Every structure is written in structure tokens, then in C-alpha cells.
Amino acid sequence: MPDDTWKPPRILLTVDLVILTLRGGRLHLLLVRRGVEPFAGRAALPGGFLADERENILSAARRELREEAGLTDIPHLEQLGTYGDPDRDPRGRVVSVAHLAIVPRLPEPIAGTDAAAAEWTPVDDVLAARVPLAFDHLRIVVDGVERARSKLEHTGLATAFCPEVFTLTELQQVYEAVWGTPLDPRNFYRKVQGTKGFVVPAGPPRATGTGRPARVYRAGPCRNLYPPMIRTVPTVAAGGDER
Amino acid sequence: MPDDTWKPPRILLTVDLVILTLRGGRLHLLLVRRGVEPFAGRAALPGGFLADERENILSAARRELREEAGLTDIPHLEQLGTYGDPDRDPRGRVVSVAHLAIVPRLPEPIAGTDAAAAEWTPVDDVLAARVPLAFDHLRIVVDGVERARSKLEHTGLATAFCPEVFTLTELQQVYEAVWGTPLDPRNFYRKVQGTKGFVVPAGPPRATGTGRPARVYRAGPCRNLYPPMIRTVPTVAAGGDER
DNA sequence: TAGCTTTTTGTCGAGTCGACAAAAAGCTGT
DNA sequence: ACAGCTTTTTGTCGACTCGACAAAAAGCTA
Numbered sequence: 001m002p003d004d005t006w007k008p009p010r011i012l013l014t015v016d017l018v019i020l021t022l023r024g025g026r027l028h029l030l031l032v033r034r035g036v037e038p039f040a041g042r043a044a045l046p047g048g049f050l051a052d053e054r055e056n057i058l059s060a061a062r063r064e065l066r067e068e069a070g071l072t073d074i075p076h077l078e079q080l081g082t083y084g085d086p087d088r089d090p091r092g093r094v095v096s097v098a099h100l101a102i103v104p105r106l107p108e109p110i111a112g113t114d115a116a117a118a119e120w121t122p123v124d125d126v127l128a129a130r131v132p133l134a135f136d137h138l139r140i141v142v143d144g145v146e147r148a149r150s151k152l153e154h155t156g157l158a159t160a161f162c163p164e165v166f167t168l169t170e171l172q173q174v175y176e177a178v179w180g181t182p183l184d185p186r187n188f189y190r191k192v193q194g195t196k197g198f199v200v201p202a203g204p205p206r207a208t209g210t211g212r213p214a215r216v217y218r219a220g221p222c223r224n225l226y227p228p229m230i231r232t233v234p235t236v237a238a239g240g241d242e243r
Numbered sequence: 244m245p246d247d248t249w250k251p252p253r254i255l256l257t258v259d260l261v262i263l264t265l266r267g268g269r270l271h272l273l274l275v276r277r278g279v280e281p282f283a284g285r286a287a288l289p290g291g292f293l294a295d296e297r298e299n300i301l302s303a304a305r306r307e308l309r310e311e312a313g314l315t316d317i318p319h320l321e322q323l324g325t326y327g328d329p330d331r332d333p334r335g336r337v338v339s340v341a342h343l344a345i346v347p348r349l350p351e352p353i354a355g356t357d358a359a360a361a362e363w364t365p366v367d368d369v370l371a372a373r374v375p376l377a378f379d380h381l382r383i384v385v386d387g388v389e390r391a392r393s394k395l396e397h398t399g400l401a402t403a404f405c406p407e408v409f410t411l412t413e414l415q416q417v418y419e420a421v422w423g424t425p426l427d428p429r430n431f432y433r434k435v436q437g438t439k440g441f442v443v444p445a446g447p448p449r450a451t452g453t454g455r456p457a458r459v460y461r462a463g464p465c466r467n468l469y470p471p472m473i474r475t476v477p478t479v480a481a482g483g484d485e486r
Numbered sequence: 487t488a489g490c491t492t493t494t495t496g497t498c499g500a501g502t503c504g505a506c507a508a509a510a511a512g513c514t515g516t
Numbered sequence: 517a518c519a520g521c522t523t524t525t526t527g528t529c530g531a532c533t534c535g536a537c538a539a540a541a542a543g544c545t546a
Contacts, residue, residue: 008292010253013327013338049251053336057327082325082340084256084300093296095256097325169493187535189494194533205542211492212542228471230534412524430504432525437502448511454523455511473503487546494541502533510525516518 011084014096015060016047016137018080018144019069020178021103022161026122027177029141030069031131033117038090039134045141046118047096061099069118076102076160080144088136098140100147102160145178152178154228156198159219165202167214168192179231191229197222254327257339258303259290259380261323261387262312263421264346265404269365270420272384273312274374276360281333282377288384289361290339304342312361318403319345323387331379341383343390345403388421395421397471399441402462408445410457411435422474434472440465 019030031043046068050060058077065071077099084095125131126141133141151157152175159166161174172188175181192198199217207213262273274286289311293303301320308314320342327338368374369384376384394400395418402409404417415431418424435441442460450456 008255008257009296011256011293011296012251013254013256014251050254053252053254054329056329057325057338079324081322082300084340086297086299095300097327167493184535184537185493186495186537190496191534205493207543208492210490210544212494212544214493227533232535410524427504427506428524429506429526433527434503448524450512451523453513453521455513455525457524470502475504490543490545492541492543495539497538498536500534503531505529507528508526510523512521512523514519514521516520 009093011093011095012091013050013057014047014094015050015057015064016045016083016096016098016140017061017064017069017101018045018098018141019065019071019101019103020123020144020148020161021120022105022174022177023120025173025177026124027145028120029123029126030118031121031126031133032068033119034134035117042134043121043131044134045098045137057097058099061097061101065101071101071103074101074103076100076157080140080147083136083140085136096135096140098144100144102148102157104161104163149178149231152229153231154225155223156219156225159199162219165216165218167206167208167216168199169208169214171199171217175229181232195222195225195227195229196220198225252336254336254338255334256293256300257290257337258293258300258307259288259326259339259341259383260304260307260312260344261288261341261384262308262314262344262346263366263387263391263404264363265348265417265420266363268416268420269367270388271363272366272369273361274364274369274376275311277377278360285377286364286374287377288341288380300340301342304340304344308344314344314346317344317346319343319400323383323390326379326383328379339378339383341387343387345391345400347404347406392421392474395472396474397468398466399462399468402442405462408459408461410449410451410459411442412451412457414442414460418472424475438465438468438470438472439463441468 021028030046032046034040034042034044046064048064048068051063058079061077062074065074065077080098080100082095082097086093088094121131123141123145126133126138127145129138148157158171158174162170168189169185171192172183172185175188176183197220200220202216202218205213205215264271273289275289277283277285277287289307291307291311294306301322304320305317308317308320323341323343325338325340329336331337364374366384366388369376369381370388372381391400401414401417405413411432412428414435415426415428418431419426440463443463445459445461448456448458
């Protein structure tokens with residue numbers, strides 16, 4: 001029970017970003033190499049402190065996306081969760097609001113990046129702990145990837161990985177990469193077509209080099225898929241809900 | 244671009260609680276009446292500042308649950324989201340980590356409560372703005388209720404509303420109250436039985452007063468339901484993902 | 487024009503869902 | 517004791533969906 005002189009503690013707030021994309025059929029994550037202590041030299045999520053007393057949290061996430069990754073048009077950005085273990089940062093009480101961002105396949109690593117050492121890393125390498133991360137960032141990545149996997153089931157999130165106009169085969173590759181399961185193209189085709197509002201036709205078929213030219217689509221209006229896409233791999237028995 | 248003298252801003256961190264329960268077949272929410280400015284006299288979510296520099300966020304949520312609501316055994320407590328609009332609190336920059344708690348039907352309003360004016364309020368009254376809330380708490384309630392509705396579909400969350408041992412009819416009433424849709428008892432029965440690990444038998448049938456005595460169950464081991472429960476009301480077209 | 491690839495349209499059996507019927511099992515009055 | 521009421525539990529039926537697979541369509545290459 002606080003006495004009359006008690007003042008609430010003041011803490012430092014950061015935003016961290018789990019930025020996912022598809023490269024060569026595999027799910028990748030953007031990591032930066034830390035230049036300063038703590039964890040200097042270690043890979044970490046892009047992110048940083050609130051710029052000033054009045055900066056919005058979502059705006060801060062967008063700013064870091066721009067400054068640290070050179071990304072300005074983000075198809076999907078959502079809050080992931082807040083991580084505030086008192087010992088997560090040796091500098092003091094730093095609470096981080098983690099965000100999940102999805103971007104389509106980009107031309108090359110990163111454009112004019114502030115943190116010069118930003119690079120796309122296969123998510124598998126991070127999850128298998130072959131690439132050690134700073135702070136509690138591994139935990140954040142695990143949660144972010146699981147969020148993406150889950151949202152692919154009942155939202156149109158998969159389209160955020162695709163360019164504005166895409167083929168159903170490209171969309172299927174998103175599911176296969178994020179879920180790590182192969183899907184039957186014929187059933188996938190039928191399923192997506194049958195899910196009203198998931199995708200809408202966009203122009204005439206496009207030749208992809210070899211094989212029959214595919215019809216192209218763009219993201220449909222529906223945010224929530226009904227019926228949902230089905231991930232046969234039974235939702236990885238994840239354990240606790242508490243953080 | 245911060246210069247060398249730049250220091251990250253320090254902010255105040257609170258936890259707020261959306262505590263849901265079932266009372267008389269309707270979904271209720273615990274609200275306290277604020278005794279001090281700002282918003283003195285207005286209803287608000289239970290919550291408060293971090294107690295000290297080293298308090299865990301989840302621990303703070305549990306502490307507020309105990310202090311403000313007299314609740315100590317919480318079947319479900321999860322982080323909901325973080326709300327940090329710079330103008331949400333006139334006292335300054337206050338960022339709140341909202342949590343969602345589910346408790347079973349309790350004997351009476353609240354036991355030895357710190358905030359004496361805590362009371363259960365029908366969620367409908369809050370959502371319909373018949374009960375105005377302080378700060379951005381309406382928004383938090385909307386998000387919390389939507390989270391609960393959604394999680395009922397593909398997790399065993401419904402059992403958190405029930406006592407340790409319950410009948411399938413009681414479980415059905417949870418779905419009906421939270422979703423606001425009537426369900427067919429026969430199909431519900433078949434569905435729950437067919438969802439492995441959702442519930443497990445617990446002892447002999449129990450007479451409920453009138454009608455055939457019902458078998459009793461307790462919550463099963465599965466956290467993720469497969470196949471999921473189906474909410475025909477097509478997932479209320481909620482709109483944006485961004486906060 | 488034959489051969490190859492990829493996309494698109496079907497087919498079939500197993501399983502699930504929603505709407506409904508009917509049996510089972512207790513309690514309440516008379 | 518038993519008819520009448522309630523609620524739970526077990527079925528039934530047609531429509532629909534899913535996964536596995538076949539086959540046609542439509543381009544490119546040689």
C-alpha cells in the first residue's frame with residue numbers, strides 16, 4: 001500500500017519489430033547487428049526508444065521501420081505484445097512494445113538503411129538458435145511467427161506477403177513457407193476461390209515463364225476468412241497463454 | 244536523429260484489467276468508480292501504476308486483481324494490448340498494458356474489496372455506451388470482449404467461465420452469452436464430445452433441479468480446439484488491425 | 487507439331503454441420 | 517403408482533466440405 005509520498009516509477013519505453021517476408025520460398029526476418037553495449041555485435045530486432053514524450057507508439061514503430069529498415073509502405077503492421085521483465089535489459093527498466101510487420105518480397109536486402117548492418121535471416125535459423133539474439137528477442141520472434149502462422153488461418157494476412165497483384169500459386173507459396181507444410185495446388189485453388197472476399201480478380205492472365213499462364217488477383221475486402229484456411233499440422237501445442 | 248545529449252523519455256506505466264464473468268446468463272464486466280481526478284465519479288477499469296521499478300507487468304496485473312477486485316484464483320489471465328496514445332490521460336504520458344481476465348460465476352459482487360465501489364456491469368450496457376467509461380477504457384473493453392469471443396472459437400477458454408466441474412449445458416450458456424447467439428443443445432453436445440481434449444468426464448451425473456441429471460465434466464488438456472467451435476455470426480466485420 | 491510445364495476444372499468417398507425426431511432419466515403432483 | 521413435465525442424450529437425414537487424385541486447358545520449347 002503506497003504511502004502519501006509514493007510516486008509511480010518512470011520507465012523507458014521501446015518498440016521492437018518482427019519484420020517478416022518471403023525470400024526464395026523461405027520465411028525471413030530482418031535483423032540488425034548491434035553496435036553498442038549491451039549485446040554489442042549480437043543480432044537483434046530493429047527498434048528503439050520512443051523519440052519524445054509525445055510520440056505515439058504505432059508512429060514510433062513506423063518510424064523505426066523507416067529509419068532502421070528503409071521500409072515506408074507497410075502492408076501489415078500490428079501490435080504483437082509488450083515485454084517488460086525487469087531483467088530483460090541491463091541498462092534499467094526498459095519495457096518494449098513489440099510489433100509484427102509483414103512486407104512483400106523486396107528487390108534487394110535493404111535500401112538506404114540507417115543501421116547499415118540490417119539483413120534478412122531465415123526464420124528457421126533463428127528459431128533453431130543457430131543465430132543467437134540479444135535481450136529476450138528470441139521469445140519475441142517465436143511469438144511473432146506463431147502470430148503470423150495463426151493469422152494465416154482465419155485472416156487474409158497472406159496477401160500482405162505478396163505484391164499488389166499475384167497468382168494463386170504465389171499465395172500458396174506463402175502458406176507453405178510460413179506453415180512449413182506442402183499444400184495440394186488443386187485443393188488450395190478450390191479453397192481460395194470458395195472463400196468469398198479473400199481475393200478478387202485483377203486483369204488478364206500473366207505468363208510466368210513456363211507452363212500455363214496464371215490468372216492474377218489482388219487482396220480482397222474480407223479481413224476475416226470464412227471458412228478459414230486449414231492447417232492440418234495441429235496448431236503446434238504451444239503451452240501457456242501467460243507472458 | 245537524436246544528438247549526443249538526447250535522453251529517452253521516461254513514461255508512466257499502468258496495467259488495466261478487463262475482467263469478464265457470467266451472471267444470470269449475461270456477460271458482465273467488473274468496473275470501479277473513480278474517487279479522484281481525472282474522471283472522478285466515472286466508471287473505469289480496475290488497474291493502476293506499477294508498484295515499483297522492479298515489478299513484473301503480469302505480477303502487477305495479478306496484484307491489481309487482488310487489491311481492486313479481491314480475486315486471487317484466476318482461471319485465465321492474458322495480456323490484451325498496450326494503449327499509449329499521448330492524450331489518453333491528462334496527467335501526462337501514461338501507457339497502459341491492458342489484460343484480459345476470465346473468472347467463473349462468483350458468489351456475490353466482490354468480497355473485501357479495496358475500491359469499495361467495484362461492481363459487475365452487463366457488457367452490453369458498456370458497449371452500447373449506456374455506461375460511460377473513463378479514459379480510453381471503452382476501446383479496451385471492445386478489444387477485450389472481441390478477444391474473448393474470438394478465443395472461444397479455437398481455444399478451450401470457455402471453461403474458464405465455468406466452475407471446476409460443470410455440465411455441457413453450462414458450457415453452452417457460456418458460448419451463448421459471450422457470442423450472443425442461441426445454439427442447438429443437441430449439436431453443441433455432439434460437437435463438444437467430438438472435439439478431443441476439450442472436456443473430460445468428472446464423476447457421476449448431477450441433478451440440476453429439474454429434468455434429466457446431466458453428466459459433469461472438467462476442462463480438458465487441449466488448449467487449441469480442433470476442429471474449432473463455429474460461430475455462424477460471421478466474425479463481426481471488425482475493420483482495422485492497427486491500434 | 488510433339489513434348490513439357492503449370493494452371494484450372496472435375497470426381498469420388500469420407501467426414502462434418504445444421505435442422506429435427508425420439509428416447510432416456512429425473513422430478514412433481516395427484 | 518403414474519401421467520406429465522423438463523432437460524439431457526442418442527440418432528437420422530440431406531447439404532456441404534475436405535483430401536486425394538484424374539484429366540483437360542493453355543502456354544512455351546525444340
